Amino acid sequence: MKNIYHSDIYKFNSPVNSYWEDTSKENFNLEKLTKNINCEIAIIGGGYTGLLCAINLIENYNLDVILLEAGKVGWGASSRNGGFCSFPPIKTSYKKLQKIYGKQETKKFFKNAVEGSNYTKDIISNYNIDCDVTGESNFIVAHHPNKFKQIKEQAEIYKNEFGIQTEIYSKEEFNNIGHGGTEQFGALSYKPGFAINPLKFVNGIAKYALSKKLKIFEHTFVDKIDKINVSYNLKTKEGSVNAKKIVVATNGFYQEGLVPQLNDRILPVISNIIVTRQLTKNEIDLHNFKTFSPIANTKNLLYYYRKLPDNRILFGTRGDFIGSDHSNLVRSKIMENFFKNIFPSWSNISVDYNWRGLIAMSQKLTPSIGKIKNEEIYYGFGYHGVGVASAPWTGKQLSKLVFSSNSKDLNISKIYKGLPKKFIFPKLRIFYFRLAVLFYNIKDKLNI
Numbered sequence: 001m002k003n004i005y006h007s008d009i010y011k012f013n014s015p016v017n018s019y020w021e022d023t024s025k026e027n028f029n030l031e032k033l034t035k036n037i038n039c040e041i042a043i044i045g046g047g048y049t050g051l052l053c054a055i056n057l058i059e060n061y062n063l064d065v066i067l068l069e070a071g072k073v074g075w076g077a078s079s080r081n082g083g084f085c086s087f088p089p090i091k092t093s094y095k096k097l098q099k100i101y102g103k104q105e106t107k108k109f110f111k112n113a114v115e116g117s118n119y120t121k122d123i124i125s126n127y128n129i130d131c132d133v134t135g136e137s138n139f140i141v142a143h144h145p146n147k148f149k150q151i152k153e154q155a156e157i158y159k160n161e162f163g164i165q166t167e168i169y170s171k172e173e174f175n176n177i178g179h180g181g182t183e184q185f186g187a188l189s190y191k192p193g194f195a196i197n198p199l200k201f202v203n204g205i206a207k208y209a210l211s212k213k214l215k216i217f218e219h220t221f222v223d224k225i226d227k228i229n230v231s232y233n234l235k236t237k238e239g240s241v242n243a244k245k246i247v248v249a250t251n252g253f254y255q256e257g258l259v260p261q262l263n264d265r266i267l268p269v270i271s272n273i274i275v276t277r278q279l280t281k282n283e284i285d286l287h288n289f290k291t292f293s294p295i296a297n298t299k300n301l302l303y304y305y306r307k308l309p310d311n312r313i314l315f316g317t318r319g320d321f322i323g324s325d326h327s328n329l330v331r332s333k334i335m336e337n338f339f340k341n342i343f344p345s346w347s348n349i350s351v352d353y354n355w356r357g358l359i360a361m362s363q364k365l366t367p368s369i370g371k372i373k374n375e376e377i378y379y380g381f382g383y384h385g386v387g388v389a390s391a392p393w394t395g396k397q398l399s400k401l402v403f404s405s406n407s408k409d410l411n412i413s414k415i416y417k418g419l420p421k422k423f424i425f426p427k428l429r430i431f432y433f434r435l436a437v438l439f440y441n442i443k444d445k446l447n448i
């Protein structure tokens, strides 16, 4: 199988050196697959999508499911994201969605996105997961005075078209309840929204799945899938699985070659995070950083940040284009400058952690849920960096699809359904992305 990025980013055997790994020492130590076994449904990928699909297949349909994960359970983006439970999972505007799919489907899409956020909240309470929930809404901060008008319009559309609870704060008002800094010119809040410790969340889900007798194999990378009559044979290094149906839940960590019909459709993009040392109350007050809710700004290449429960600041943005450990380090230094430019009074605050991972984008610019034509292979991916609310929900939708084997049965917005187009000259995907970044960088410099 082919990697799009440097092999450093696919070191399945070791977890990333994240802040989250230092807050939770839970280790399931599950066995790897070392024999040949049979099952009804094999799920590839043990993040939010794969785990929730498995749990729903077992609980609602009593099916025989196994899950194969290349690293430890949750190794991918699900254990290392920023923990922002936000929506919608798109990299396009609602206006464009309305133009392509119509008003009704766009309305339904936003309704589904809100359902996703509520589903994540329900999982936390129903599975009894202690994952350090903070905040009561999401904030979008205008990073330039030009952008205040834009968030006011967004607040109106969210409220009037999609029934989403929103509020607008002037620069002064947000300084009192949110934060200050050089790039704060007012903000919009929308609900539902909150923040979590993503590793504790995925571990809690895995614990629940194990209590429901889901068989999970860790450190079991699926190398190859062969079709034998009406079933599939999934080959791993030391064993194999015969399954009637397969769910591909690998999102940004999908490697080209696994399923021909999925090849060349996903653009994995690196997202990087830095976390500062703990700040004292006096230091926090220098920027009036009051809120524990997740925040994103209005840049095209957006910054996302939040105050963690122990008064550290987590700050994230797009990563580098290479994926090596070295390029990660270089990028984290650049990000530290971004962070300190918007919060200059913290220029002497050191950074304790930096790490990165892969998100999945596609030409659709929205998620993709479905079944491959004439095959019993199902997929759910492409959350565009917004998977805490949408990946578990997608897992649940996938379970219904797998059970019925019929995508027409799925009562969700059409915007989710079906595969994105293949990239033309797919080897140039990262180059296309570089060009897009260049373009958006210029727009951000001009504040448009």
Ligand SMILES: Cc1cc2nc3c(=O)[nH]c(=O)nc-3n(C[C@H](O)[C@H](O)[C@H](O)COP(=O)(O)OP(=O)(O)OC[C@H]3O[C@@H](n4cnc5c(N)ncnc54)[C@H](O)[C@@H]3O)c2cc1C
Pocket (backbone or CB within 6 Å): 012, 044, 045, 046, 047, 048, 049, 050, 068, 069, 070, 071, 073, 074, 075, 076, 077, 078, 079, 080, 081, 082, 083, 084, 085, 086, 220, 221, 222, 223, 249, 250, 251, 252, 253, 254, 255, 258, 271, 272, 273, 316, 355, 356, 357, 358, 359, 380, 381, 383, 384, 385, 386, 387, 388, 389, 390, 391
């Ligand atoms: C740095 C970063 C920050 C983010 N921040 C946020 C955020 O704050 N809020 C938000 O909503 N979203 C965020 N996201 C996105 C979010 O984490 C993802 O959308 C979500 O976790 C996707 O879940 P998943 O289960 O589909 O995929 P993943 O969690 O990535 O899981 C896929 C799994 O598939 C496994 N796999 C791949 N290939 C194989 C194979 N051949 N055989 C076996 N296993 C395989 C991988 O090991 C991996 O564990 C962030 C992502 C990153 C990387």
